[in-house]
Amino acid sequence: MPKEKKTKTSRVHTAIAKQGILFNKDFGQHILKNPMVIKSMVEKAAIRPTDTVLEIGPGTGNMTVALLAAAKNVIACEIDTRLVAELQKRVQGTHLNQKLQILVGDVLKTELPFFNLCVANIPYQISSPLVFKLLLHRPFFRCAILMFQKEFAQRLVAEKGDKMYCRLSVNTQLLARVNIVLNVGRNNFRPPPKVDSSVVRLEPRNPPPPIHYQEWDGLTRIAFTRKNKTLASCFRQSPVLVTLEKNYRLYCSLNNQEFPENFDIKTKIENILSEIDAEKYRARTMDVDDFMRILLAFNKEGIHFA
Incomplete structure (x- = not known):
């Protein structure tokens, strides 16, 4: 009698199955799993104990927990209700619970409240509109530490004459000081995306340039x-x-x-x-x-x- 053929499963699939979550590609869900990268992003944000931090796409809460430990409170904006439940479960019954506010919905369609800082692993497909939503947000925030696809980050910081220089570059640099602070390989995510990433620091120009x-x-x-x-x-x-x-x-x-x-x-x-x-x-x-x-x-x- 022929042996039954086994279905191959990767360690990534096994880990996801254990959590009971299948990540949604439509939402660009790639969960940052490396605690050292998370620690570095939180440190680069220079969070004060009085700060309100906005996080976009908190996923299962790996970054959120680190932000909650450093900030006065965290506003997490998440579109996937399954991950909202996972995040609530993670802080339930802890002293962090009262410091967390969750906004459920599409961040591009959500009216954002006041925040001092934004720290986030951004879903790649909303990178461009989200950058300008943040930079045109009032009142001003102090700075944003954001994870983007590496090529997108390079376009943000490109200078005139560079091959990557484009409308995104000059529009962003009009409104903010911008620089790359960290490069992150694709294997730091679950599931791994097809490209590497970079962490960018955006500091809005305040006052803004005197133009419409x-x-x-x-x-x-x-x-x-x-x-x-x-x-x-x-x-x-x-x-x-x-x-x-x-x-x-x-x-x-x-x-x-x-x-x-x-x-x-x-x-x-x-x-x-x-x-x-x-x-x-x-x-x-x-x-x-x-x-x-x-x-x-x-x-x-x-x-x-x-």
Whole structure:
């Protein structure tokens, strides 16, 4: 009689089965299991005993317990109700229980309360929108220690001229000081992701730059659509010209100005770029100050991007 074929199971699957949890790939669930990495992240946050710490995606609570030991209280935002139950069970009956507040739901759709610090192993697929949700949050927090996919982290800190430099880089650096503080291999997670990770420190600029962020974002979106092309070339695209003329008409209307006869938005844009010698600039070699100068020049002439 032939022997029954055994199904192979990895140590990861065995460990997950013991906890009774199957991690959901749709939520980007990769639980940080290395206590030394957790300890390092908590130390780099420089938590004070009076601090309220926001944690996003606490998972089974490995990081949460360490944060609770250092902070006055922790606000943990978790979308998966199974993991919420696991986290509640972990602190139940301990002195940490009263220090923990759990927000159940999608962090991108949740109104965040006040917090001093944010420390989190971020689900990779929400990295970009979450960065800007945090940086545009008011009142200001002191800093954030966040785990990202390594390539995403490299884009956050990339400087002009770097291969990784992009709209994400300049938009983030407008709003925050940012640097990589730790690299973390994929084997520090359960289950291991397909890529390595990096821990980034974000410190919001307070006071913020004196510009309308939506305007800034509109400008960088145009420039980085073709980051190797000149600004003059980027602004010649028909959809860009149509949008900017529409915005200019609105600007004239709101400011009780008569819309000029025989108005040509293309000529106006070319004149503005020429006046500040920016027509040959390329997004990949422009820093925050360059974009700021260009935005202010356009706004001065009534051209808006929001």
